[in-house]
Amino acid sequence: xxxxxxxxxxxxxxxxxxxxxxxxxxxxxxxxxxxxxxxxxxxxxxxxxxxxxxxxxxxxxxxxxxxxxxxxxxxxxxxxxxxxxxxxxxxxxxxxxxxxxxxxxxxxxxxxxxxxxxxxxxxxxxxxxxxxxxxxxxxxxxxxxxxxxxxxxxxxxxxxxxxxxxxxxxxxxxxx
Amino acid sequence: xxxxxxxxxxxxxxxxxxxxxxxxxxxxxxxxxxxxxxxxxxxxxxxxxxxxxxxxxxxxxxxxxxxxxxxxxxxxxxxxxxxxxxxxxxxxxxxxxxxxxxxxxxxxxxxxxxx
Numbered sequence: 001x002x003x004x005x006x007x008x009x010x011x012x013x014x015x016x017x018x019x020x021x022x023x024x025x026x027x028x029x030x031x032x033x034x035x036x037x038x039x040x041x042x043x044x045x046x047x048x049x050x051x052x053x054x055x056x057x058x059x060x061x062x063x064x065x066x067x068x069x070x071x072x073x074x075x076x077x078x079x080x081x082x083x084x085x086x087x088x089x090x091x092x093x094x095x096x097x098x099x100x101x102x103x104x105x106x107x108x109x110x111x112x113x114x115x116x117x118x119x120x121x122x123x124x125x126x127x128x129x130x131x132x133x134x135x136x137x138x139x140x141x142x143x144x145x146x147x148x149x150x151x152x153x154x155x156x157x158x159x160x161x162x163x164x165x166x167x168x169x170x171x172x173x174x175x176x
Numbered sequence: 177x178x179x180x181x182x183x184x185x186x187x188x189x190x191x192x193x194x195x196x197x198x199x200x201x202x203x204x205x206x207x208x209x210x211x212x213x214x215x216x217x218x219x220x221x222x223x224x225x226x227x228x229x230x231x232x233x234x235x236x237x238x239x240x241x242x243x244x245x246x247x248x249x250x251x252x253x254x255x256x257x258x259x260x261x262x263x264x265x266x267x268x269x270x271x272x273x274x275x276x277x278x279x280x281x282x283x284x285x286x287x288x289x290x291x
Contacts, residue, residue, distance in 0.1 A: 013216075020212050021205050025196055034199040038208065042215045049216060050223075113191045132192045163188050 012058055016048055016065055022134055023069050029133030030073035032114045040076055044069045063144045066134065070126065070144075116166040124159035127152055 023044055027037035047068055055064055117125060130141045138156070142149040 017209060017212060017216075020209055024203065024208055025199070028196065028199050029192075032195070034202045037199065038203055038211070041208070042212055045212055045216055046219050049219060109191055110195060113195065132189070133196065160188060167187060167191075 012052065012055075012061060013049065016045065016061060019062065019065060020045070022136075023065065026066065026069050026129060026134040027073055029117075029129030030077060032110065032117070036076075040072055041069075044072050047072065060143075062140070066130070066136070066144045070130075112167060112170045116163050116170065119166060120159055120162055124155050124162065127155040128159040128163070131156055 020041060024037055024041045027040040027044070028034060031037050031040060044065070048065055051068075055061060117128065120128065126145070127141055130136045130144065131138070136144070138149050138152045141152045145152070
């Protein structure tokens with residue numbers, strides 16, 4: 001017979017792991033690099049494993065896990081900004097190209113998206129990433145961030161609008 | 177305007193969808209999960225508390241040893257004050273130690289009586 005608490009935690013851990021795809025996509029939204037996203041996702045789970053005993057309401061593990069992911073990603077981005085000030089970035093190319101042309105197109109589009117998303121205000125960016133990359137519903141985002149659903153919707157609207165404008169500007173600059 | 181905003185532009189969704197597809201091709205879900213499980217297992221093994229410390233066996237043993245040594249030391253001091261020339265036979269057998277203590281006290285009393 002195992003310890004009931006340990007058994008409960010191990011079941012909870014299985015639930016957490018089953019959510020890894022979504023956490024990976026949220027990390028991808030923040031980093032825009034699959035390799036970094038995978039590393040961050042693993043970091044999220046390692047932290048969750050260490051702090052699993054502090055989870056007060058096990059039924060709300062999704063919000064708890066997304067909050068950990070958000071904090072880790074934001075810390076990572078802050079560190080990266082500092083790092084970039086002193087060292088040249090030597091990250092891996094996020095795509096394994098199928099053909100040189102498709103690779104170029106993809107790279108351009110990815111760069112444009114990355115630039116546009118990074119220019120969004122932090123709160124709008126978070127909501128956009130949770131919605132599109134994490135595929136969370138507005139109520140789930142509201143619960144995770146501790147804000148009203150209406151606030152989520154308005155931030156999302158503003159983020160979309162701003163992103164669309166920026167992407168159009170980038171597109172016009174390129175076509176000139 | 178509001179309705180137009182709610183219907184998100186396909187370009188953003190298309191770009192994000194494409195990015196997610198590419199990432200999923202590089203790291204398929206099964207690969208992600210299996211690598212994650214390996215990492216978590218390694219993490220658990222690394223932070224597994226050692227049995228001796230978990231069961232508090234070593235602190236208990238250290239405590240018992242300190243009590244035994246302390247008792248021997250105190251008894252030895254007490255004996256050397258009362259009878260400086262006498263030697264107390266020190267053994268780790270607590271039962272035997274008790275007998276010696278009784279013997280020491282009796283002899284001390286006898287000496288006192290003789291004086």
